[in-house]
Amino acid sequence: MLDKLFNPESIAVVGATPKEGKVGNTILRNLIAARKFRLYPVNPGYDKLLGLKCYPSVSEAESDTDTGIDLVVIAIPAGAVPEVLEECGNRGIKNIVVISAGFKEAGREGAVLESQLVSIGRRYHLNIVGPNCLGIINTHADLNATFGKTIPDRGSIAFLSQSGAFALAVIDWAKAAKVGFSKVVSLGNKAVLDECHFLEYLSNDRETGVIAMYLEDVSEGSRFMRVVRTISRRKPVVVMKSGKTEAGAKAASSHTGSIAGSADAYRAAFAQSGIVEAPSIQDLFDFSLTLSRIRSIGTGTGTGTGASTGGIAIVTNSGGPGVMAADAIEESGLKLADFERETLEKLLSLRLANSYNPVDIRGDATSELFGTVLDIVAADGHVGAIIAILSPTAPIEFDRAVDYLLKTDAKKPVIPVFMGGETVGAAVEELKRHGITNYFDPVRAVKAVSAVSAYQEMQQRALEPPHHFNIDTARLRAELPHTPVPGFELLKAYGIPVPAYGKATTADESLQLADRIGYPVAMKILSPDIIHKTDVGCVKLDVGREEVKRCFFEIMRRGEKYTSASRIEGVLVQEMVRGGKEVIIGMKRDRHFGPLLMFGLGGIYVEVFKDVSFRIAPLSRSDAIEMIRNVRAYRLLRGVRGEPMSDIDSLVELLLRFSQLCVEFPEILEADLNPIKVFEAGRGCAVVDVKLITRHPSHDL
C-alpha cells in the first residue's frame, strides 16, 4: 500500500522555492540531485524553479502528467495545508508527506488544523506522513524527501523516528560512521500514518532486514502489539523508547495502581510482542547492526550437549580484555562455551597462554595463529559465536587478521573487538565493507551479542493465542449488582477460587452464615468508605462460634466511627483460610495498552523490593508462566530450605482467568486480589480479599 510512497516516479514539491536554506528549496534540491524523478515544483510565485517548470497548484501540475503524481511533499504554512490535501484527494493523489509544522504540537489552533487534515485524509484514503516531520528517505531508490542535506548509505536497517531532529542527528552520524539504512521515516505527529503502518510495510520490504525505532509513545497499544508480534518473528524490531519519566503517581486507590506505571506497560508490551529493547541510542544501533547480520547463536553441526543454543567463545591476544568479555558474558546471562574435548586437544597442542575459554593466544601471537585458533574454535559443536579480541601488538597484521576473520565468519558468527585507533583503522573499514561492526570495548560487543540471544529466545517461544474460558458476560453483568458481594461473585463466575463467604446485615444472620461455613471464620466490614479495614479494627480473624455475634457488633460499631451507617453494607463472613504463601495479583488499566497485570509475592516483597512482574492482558499460558517466574521471589514458591513447592499451576490458571476478566470488564480500572493464599502443589490457591475500582467510584466492587 505504501509502495509508491517509497518508490515514486513523479513527485510534486508544494512550497518549492528558489530561496536557499528554506525547507522547500532543500527538498527540491535533494530530489533533483537523484536525477531519476519527474519533478513538479508547486509555487504560484514562479514559472520556473531551479531549471524546472513550476506550477501554481498541485492540480495544474497533475494535469500536466501522463500517469499522475506518485508523491506530494508539502512544505507550506500549516493553515494552507488542508486545501492542498483536498486538491490531492480530488486528483487521486494518494501519497503525501506533510513537512509543515504548526499542527497539534503548536496548541489549540494547530489541533483543529490537524483534525481537518485527518478527516480529509480519511475521506480520500490518503497516505499522509507527518505532519511536523523531517520527511522520508529510501536509499535504494535514491529518494531523499527530507529537508536534511544528507542521504545515508544504503543498508538493511530501516529507521523510524518519532523525533525529526533526532532523525537528522542520526542520519548525520550514520553518514560519517558509514552505517547504512534502507529507509528512514520521520513519523512526525502520526496524524494518519503511524508506526504500525510503516512496520507493516517494512515487514515485506526486501531491502529491510532490521527495523530500528525511536519511539516516544505508540498510537494504539494493542494494534501495535498485534502488528509487532507478527513482524518480529521474521525481522528483528529494536526499539529505544523515551518518554516523560512519570512524576510520582498520584494517590492511587489500589496497591497495583500505586506501583504500576506507564513505563512498566511499555516494557511488558515490548517483551510480549518480541521487541528487542535498547536502553540507549548507542545500544539501538549496536543491537540493530549486529542483528542485521547475526540472527541466532546456533551451534551449527555440533554434536555435543546443549546443541541448539551455542555458547560464546572468546579468542584474544590480550588476557585482560578477554577476561572483561568473559565477565560481561557471565553478567549478561549468556554462557561461555565449554569446549569439546577435540577442540581442547587441538588448542593445547598449540601451547597457548590459555587453551580454555577465554582462549588467550598470547601477546606474541601472529595473525596466522589467530586464524588457526578461530578455525578450531568455530568447528566446536558447543560454540555459537566467537568474540575475537586483538590488541595492536607487533606480530599482528590486521589486514591478514581480517581475512582470517571473514573466512571463519562465513561458518560461524565472529564479533571483532579490534582495539586501537590508527593501527586498526583500515581493518575496521574493511570489516565494515563486509557489514561487520567492530567494537573497541569488549563489553559493548557482549551487549550486542546478548541482544541477538534475546531475539533468538523470543523467536523460540511458541506463538500461542491467549487462553479463553467460556463466560456468559452479558448475564453476569446483569446479575452482579444483585449479588451480596459483587467482587467475590465476579471472581467466582470466572472460576477463580475464593473462600466460602456471605454477607450479614444482622448479628443473627452472621451466626447463621458462620454455622453454614464452619468454624473458625473471618469477619470484615463491607463499606466502600473503609479501605484500610484492618487498621481501624474492622477485621476479625479466627472467630469461634461463641464470638461471632460480639464480633459483628464490634465491627459495626467501629465502622460507624468512620462512616455513616447508611454507607455500611454489612459484614462479610468468610471461611478462615490458613497457611499458604501470600501473593498479590493486580491490574491497572493503561492508557495505551489496556489491562496491565501485576504479579508479586505479598507484603514486603512488593512494598520494599518492588519485586513484581508485569504483562498486558490477554495472557497466553506462557505469558502467565513467565510472569510468575520473573519475580526474584519465585524461588520462595518453588520452596526453599526443604519447604514444599507451592501450587504454581493454580496461580497460572488464576492469572489466565483474571486476565480474561479484565479484558471483558473494561469498566474495572484498577484491581487488587490481595492477599491470595497459595497452598502446596496440588492444593490450589484462594483469593482472600479483592478490591475492584470501577469508573464509577460508588459502584466499586
Next chain:
Amino acid sequence: MLDKLFNPESIAVVGATPKEGKVGNTILRNLIAARKFRLYPVNPGYDKLLGLKCYPSVSEAESDTDTGIDLVVIAIPAGAVPEVLEECGNRGIKNIVVISAGFKEAGREGAVLESQLVSIGRRYHLNIVGPNCLGIINTHADLNATFGKTIPDRGSIAFLSQSGAFALAVIDWAKAAKVGFSKVVSLGNKAVLDECHFLEYLSNDRETGVIAMYLEDVSEGSRFMRVVRTISRRKPVVVMKSGKTEAGAKAASSHTGSIAGSADAYRAAFAQSGIVEAPSIQDLFDFSLTLSRIRSIGTGTGTGTGASTGGIAIVTNSGGPGVMAADAIEESGLKLADFERETLEKLLSLRLANSYNPVDIRGDATSELFGTVLDIVAADGHVGAIIAILSPTAPIEFDRAVDYLLKTDAKKPVIPVFMGGETVGAAVEELKRHGITNYFDPVRAVKAVSAVSAYQEMQQRALEPPHHFNIDTARLRAELPHTPVPGFELLKAYGIPVPAYGKATTADESLQLADRIGYPVAMKILSPDIIHKTDVGCVKLDVGREEVKRCFFEIMRRGEKYTSASRIEGVLVQEMVRGGKEVIIGMKRDRHFGPLLMFGLGGIYVEVFKDVSFRIAPLSRSDAIEMIRNVRAYRLLRGVRGEPMSDIDSLVELLLRFSQLCVEFPEILEADLNPIKVFEAGRGCAVVDVKLITRHPSHDL
C-alpha cells in the same frame, strides 16, 4: 622518588639492536626521536648503533657519563636480566624498566628468575618497572620508553595498566581520538614497583589531574586502600577492574563464606578508598575525561535551597533526546534541577517549547537562542551542571554554539551532546581542543556526570579513623580455650551482646543452668561436627522447667546419631530471645583485603535476594552506617506499615566491635553471627548464634 624514572636525562637501552621490528630497536628509535636524551645503547655485538656509540655493558656505558645513568631500559632474554640488574646496582643506577618477558608469567623457571630480580632490587633499592611490560611514557618529557610506536598527546590523565597489550590498544586509540595522557605505565608483573608506588608518585605529579587504572589484581590490599584513600581526596582515581569471574565458590563452611566473593571485596575496598569504579573501558575513559575537567557539581553563587550539590539542567533543541537524558538522570540517582522562579520567568518570556527542565528550545532555535538559554540556566542557583543537547538542525551554527558553550562553561560545567557526524565534526574538535568531551548519546553524558557526582560525594564524606575499643587481646587469647563456649565468650569480651548462656554436660547441670538463666530457655547441641543443628533435631526452643532434662537427653541422643559421643561437647543452654528482626553479620577473610564483613537481613533476604552489603574491616562509624543503609531491606529496619523502628544504633555498634574482633583475631577465617535479633530502638540487639571458622578446623569457636 620516581622522579628520575619519568624525567631521565640519560638513558641506557640494554638489548638495543639495529634489527628493525625488534623490541630493542623500537625502544631506541622512540627515544632518539625525542631528541632530548643522552642515549647509551648497550649491545656487545656493535660499536655503533643508529648513529650512536654502542657499549658492551651497562657498566662501560655508565663510566662514559659524567653524571651517571638515570634510566635503564632492558629488553634482553629473561635469563640475562639479573646480571644486568647487579651491574646497575653496583653502578648506583636506580631506575630500571624491564621489558623482557619470561618471568613469573612463564612458569616455574621464570618465577625463580623473578625472585632473583626481586632480591637484587631489594638489595640495591632499585626502582624496577615490570618485568614483562610495555614500558613507560611521560608525554610531558617526550619520553616514550616503550616498544609501542606511538606516543600519545599530552594531557592530564595518567593511565596505569596491568596489561601491556591493553595499554598498547589504549595508546593507539587515544592517539586517534585525540585523548591526551600525562603518563602511561605498563605495570607488568609488578615484581618491585606496583600500582601503589606509582599512585604515590602521581599524587604529587603536577601534570596529572586524574589517574585511570586498568587492574587485574592489587599487590597488597590494605596498603592499596590506605594509599588510594589519601590520593583520592585530591585527585580522582578511576578504576576498571577485571579478573577471573570466580568459579562457583567451593562448599564453604559458613553462610558468609558461600556468599562473599573476591569481586565483593574489590567493590567494597574501592568504595571505602574513594575510587570511582568504571564498569567498562568506555566508562573508564568517559569518566576520566569528564573528571579531568569537572570535579564537582556545585551550584556556584546560587541562593536557593539545596545549594551545595546542584541539580542537572538539560537544554536541548530536540525534545526526544532531552527526555532520554532526563530519564537517565532519574535512573542514575542524580537529580534534575528545579529552576528558581527568576530563571523560569526569563525562560517563559522566550516562548520556548518547554521552559521547565528539560528545557526544549525547539527545532527551529538558533545558536543565539541556545546561548541565551545556556546563560540564563547557568545563573540559576539550583543548577550544578548543564547537559547541552543539539541536533544538527538548519538554524544551528555549530561553531557559534561552541563559542556560547565555552562562555557558559567558564561559569558552570556544560557537558555537550552534539548529535551528528560531519555537521558537528569541527565543533567537536574545537571542544576537544578546550579539553571538553562531546557525547553522541545523552545517556553516556549522564553516566559521566554521575561519575563526577560519585567522586564529589566521596570527597564530602568525613575521613574518619576506624573506631577503636580497648580489648586486652593477649589475655583473651590465653583464656579463651578454657571457657565453656569460646565463640560466645569472644563476642562478650568485645562487648557484643549475647543472651545469657552456659554449657551443660549432664542433665542436672542443664537444669541448674536453666534455673539460673530463667524460663523458657533454648537448648542446642555443642559439637564441631554438627553444623545444621536444627535440621537434625538438636535444637529445642521455648523449653520450660519440666522439659529441660528430657530435652537434654533427647538432644544428646540425636547428636550421637551423627557423631561419636566424644565429639559432643555438651548442650548449650541459652536465654530464650523473643521478638525482634533477624539480621546476619558475617566475615570472610579475603586473600587480598583481609576481613570482608557482610551485613544483611536474615533468611530469605540474604538467601534469595542476595540483599547484602560488604565492607572491609576495620570500619569507621560511617562505613558501618553505610553498610546497614545499603541493603534494600533497610526499610524494614526503619519500620514499615507503622511498625516501630529497630535499634539501628546498636547494630552500628555491633558492627564496629565485630570489625575490630576480626582484625585482632586473624586466625578466624570465616564467621557468621546468625541470627542476630534487633529489637525496637533503644532496646539493643542480641547475637543468638555464632559460628567462627578458624585455621585449625578442630579449634573452630
